[in-house]
Amino acid sequence: MGGVLAARVRAPIALVAAFARANTLLSAAVIGLGVLSGALLPVFMLASGALVGALGASRSALFPTVIVIAVFAAERVMDPLREELGRSLWRQVDQSLTQRLMVAMSAPAGLAHVEDPAVRDRVVQAQGGLTDMTPGQAAYYLAQVIAMWVQGLGSLVIVAHFEWWLAPILMVGYAVVFAVSRRHWHEVTVVLYGRTEALRRSYYLRTVALGAAPAKETRVFGLAGWLVDRYRQGWLAVMADVWRARREGWWTAVWAALALGGAELFALWSVVHAGLAGVLSLGAATAAGQAVLGGAVLSQYQDSHWLLSECGRALGRIDEVETATTESPPARSPDAGLGVGWRPVVGGTESAAGLPRQAIRFEQVRFAYPGHPAAVFDRFDLEIPAGRSLAIVGANGAGKTTLMKLLCRFYDPDEGRISVDGVDLASLRPDGADGWHRRVAAVFQDYVQFELSAYDNVAFGALDRRGEERAVAEAVELAGADRVVGRLAEGWSTPLSAQFSSGTQLSGGEWQRLALARALFAVRAGGAGVLILDEPTAALDVRGEAEVYERFLEVTRGTTTIVISHRFSTVRRADSIVVVEHGRVVEAGTHAELLAAGGVYATMYRLQAERFGAL
Ligand SMILES: Nc1ncnc2c1ncn2[C@@H]1O[C@H](COP(=O)(O)OP(=O)(O)O)[C@@H](O)[C@H]1O
Ligand SMILES: [Mg+2]
Structure with a gap:
């Protein structure tokens, strides 16, 4: 009472x-x-x-x-x-x-x-x-x-x-x-x-x-x-x-x-x-x-x-x-009824400035999505060398995107850890000027199509450098999106949505180029050191893909780049390649090594090559 x-x-x-x-x-x-x-x-x-x-x-x-x-x-x-x-x-x-x-x-x-x-x-x-x-x-x-x-x-x-x-x-x-x-x-x-x-x-x-x-x-x-x-x-x-x-x-x-x-x-x-x-x-x-x-x-x-x-x-x-x-x-009240089975990803105090210099490592990582008992990974190991490019190949649902989400620290692993130059990712500050998120640039598979100006769609890559129009224009050019922007009725400031007056709706491939430009701007202007590309060229035509990707690798040389792709023309250019299956890395090596090994990678590669050959 x-x-x-x-x-x-x-x-x-x-x-x-x-x-x-x-x-x-x-x-x-x-x-x-x-x-x-x-x-x-x-x-x-x-x-x-x-x-x-x-x-x-x-x-x-x-x-x-x-x-x-x-x-x-x-x-x-x-x-x-x-x-x-x-x-x-x-x-x-x-x-x-x-x-x-x-x-x-x-x-x-x-x-x-x-x-x-x-x-x-x-x-x-x-x-x-x-x-x-x-x-x-x-x-x-x-x-x-x-x-x-x-x-x-x-x-x-x-x-x-x-x-x-x-x-x-x-x-x-x-x-x-x-x-x-x-x-x-x-x-x-x-x-x-x-x-x-x-x-x-x-x-x-x-x-x-x-x-x-x-x-x-x-x-x-x-x-x-x-x-x-x-x-x-x-x-x-x-x-x-x-x-x-x-x-x-x-x-x-x-x-x-x-x-x-x-x-x-x-x-x-x-x-x-x-x-x-x-x-x-x-x-x-x-x-x-x-x-x-x-x-x-x-x-x-x-x-x-x-x-x-x-x-x-x-x-x-x-x-x-x-x-x-x-x-x-x-500390949470037991009857709040919220957050059953998850901890908010908060905290970490160490600066992430300049990381990684050596390598990012997944060490015996176990992870299941909150509220979903089946683990996507269990005792998963992977080394991502700094300053090089790594391609990840695997079937739908193998957990490739999940790996990238863990790498961004959108979730903490249930067991094991992810380390950056030996430092637990969980002890790095996630936000702020020297936080981990500033180190990472990404084009996610379901990247966002911001219904804002074309300019903002790119400048969001490094918000504190938003004023640097030249750098934005460069990123756009490198991603091959300059032709897209050139056609817009009001140029840069055109809202990218047919729902707004004088707005335009871009095509899938055009959107993807802008998303790539955003990530490039994050790397070049924002100083991001890790670039994640999750199916970054899936919507580009074949010629566009070759062109963009080659330029991309050139520009981002020295950046730790992780690319997930089903296109072997993209994958084969990476410094090293891993094949993920059933929550494990089943093969690792260069394109030539993996072909020579005659395993899963070689089979997948031949299938695709045959199909394109037959066309
Ligand atoms: N937010 C989520 N909540 C619960 N399960 C998820 C979530 N995202 C992905 N999954 C599940 O995790 C598994 C791996 O997904 P994902 O990493 O997206 O695969 P890939 O990128 O290799 O195709 C899938 O079985 C998928 O259903
Ligand atoms: Mg995926």
């Missing part, structure tokens, strides 16, 4: 603290306005009571009349003010909370948290994605809720002043009805929150139907109807549970409201009776009667209350995400 009570006190404090964090002055103004507008009605009750009393007794009614007029005037002024400030605070709170979430999600150098379904649930919940009502809206309603409390309590004080024993009766009635509705809505919300993943699946379908990227396949395969149908069904299935929960609490709410209505009628009757019996004056009875009705706001659990607790829930979710992404598991 003590815990519940403490939480009841803590929650509003946390809420106000979050609002104040967004904008202290504005929060104070909104709270102040709430108190003031809440006080207006009780003042009006007293003044109108005094007015009736004065008129009945033929006294001067000037003072109460002035007060009544002042209350009306104040209301006229305060309403739009409350509206304006409330809306402004709403936006600022949303912005502040979204920012916290972005920072928390970007904090770990790793990827496990990004892919954890429990974390994804929290992200949607923290943004109000389940209800399409952002937590910041609570800030808009804060003044209204405060006004209701002040008005209600003020009314009860007036009731107590004239008929003291009525106040506690009404108070209990209000509290019970409020608690019943609050509980009901809480239960409904718990049902909704429990269906977060189901809703996320349904929202995904919406994204597919609305997005530009999936539009080709949704049409050619005729998926539109199915998507809309499934979206509706998924949503309805969740809502059916929610509506059931709503129905279950409905009658309780009706009974509670009826009981409260009875209590209020009784209170009104008592006031009227006292007035008629001459115990209360006409003025006093007028004020008390209004106060009985005015106190009823204390019983009303409205959307505004619900939004405030919803905002409190969002704050809790952000706290959970922050905890999961910054603290190691023992």
Whole structure:
């Protein structure tokens, strides 16, 4: 019970603290306005009571009349003010909370948290994605809720002043009805929150139907109807549970409201009776009667209350995400439900500047993706000599991309270690100017097509050198993307998306050249010493590939380069080649050595050569 009570006190404090964090002055103004507008009605009750009393007794009614007029005037002024400030605070709170979430999600150098379904649930919940009502809206309603409390309590004080024993009766009635509705809505919300993943699946379908990227396949395969149908069904299935929960609490709410209505009628009757019996004056009875009705706001659990607790829930979710992404598991609360089976990749303090000078080594590495028990690698060994090029060959799903993700330290190995010149990768600082990520440049298999300017797509390779236009242009030229950029309507600044006005959509190969240029810019301007190319030329035509790749090797000579490719024309140029199969390096050597050995590599090479020969 003590815990519940403490939480009841803590929650509003946390809420106000979050609002104040967004904008202290504005929060104070909104709270102040709430108190003031809440006080207006009780003042009006007293003044109108005094007015009736004065008129009945033929006294001067000037003072109460002035007060009544002042209350009306104040209301006229305060309403739009409350509206304006409330809306402004709403936006600022949303912005502040979204920012916290972005920072928390970007904090770990790793990827496990990004892919954890429990974390994804929290992200949607923290943004109000389940209800399409952002937590910041609570800030808009804060003044209204405060006004209701002040008005209600003020009314009860007036009731107590004239008929003291009525106040506690009404108070209990209000509290019970409020608690019943609050509980009901809480239960409904718990049902909704429990269906977060189901809703996320349904929202995904919406994204597919609305997005530009999936539009080709949704049409050619005729998926539109199915998507809309499934979206509706998924949503309805969740809502059916929610509506059931709503129905279950409905009658309780009706009974509670009826009981409260009875209590209020009784209170009104008592006031009227006292007035008629001459115990209360006409003025006093007028004020008390209004106060009985005015106190009823204390019983009303409205959307505004619900939004405030919803905002409190969002704050809790952000706290959970922050905890999961910054603290190691023992420090984490066991009931947070996040990060089962993974540690956030954070920490490491040693500088990575200039590394590697000798070699990167996978030493007896075991790794399974979090939440997926089957290990991709177990006791895996590999040496990547510094300053040279290594090609990795292997079937789909052999784990080539996973190796590169481990090398980037997106995940830490479960056992064994990856060392850079003998230093454990986990003890290197992942971020910052001398961090490991700055040492690495990569073109991933699923490289990002930033729907931003062509320039930014390349300059992102070394953000702190973004201003060096010449270096950007050089990287573009070396990647053979200069012709692409030359054709763009607005040159460099053309947005690379048909979704923006004057934007363009590039072809797959053109995009790949830009991704290559980005990596080159990272190496040449950003000083990255390790270059990862995961199927970097898969979308290039044969001539383009030969041209680009040759130039690439030339330019990146001295850089530790790892290239994953199915094209032997690319692979054969590497200083050394490894074949990965079933989580092991099964062959290693130069192209000539591997051909001579007559193993897996030689077989694969001949197959491809034959096929191209036959063409
Ligand atoms: N994020 C992930 N979560 C769980 N399993 C994954 C993830 N990424 C890849 N895998 C699995 O790991 C295995 C190796 O994948 P990958 O390294 O991408 O193979 P390759 O690049 O050699 O084709 C595959 O079985 C794949 O399903
Ligand atoms: Mg791959």
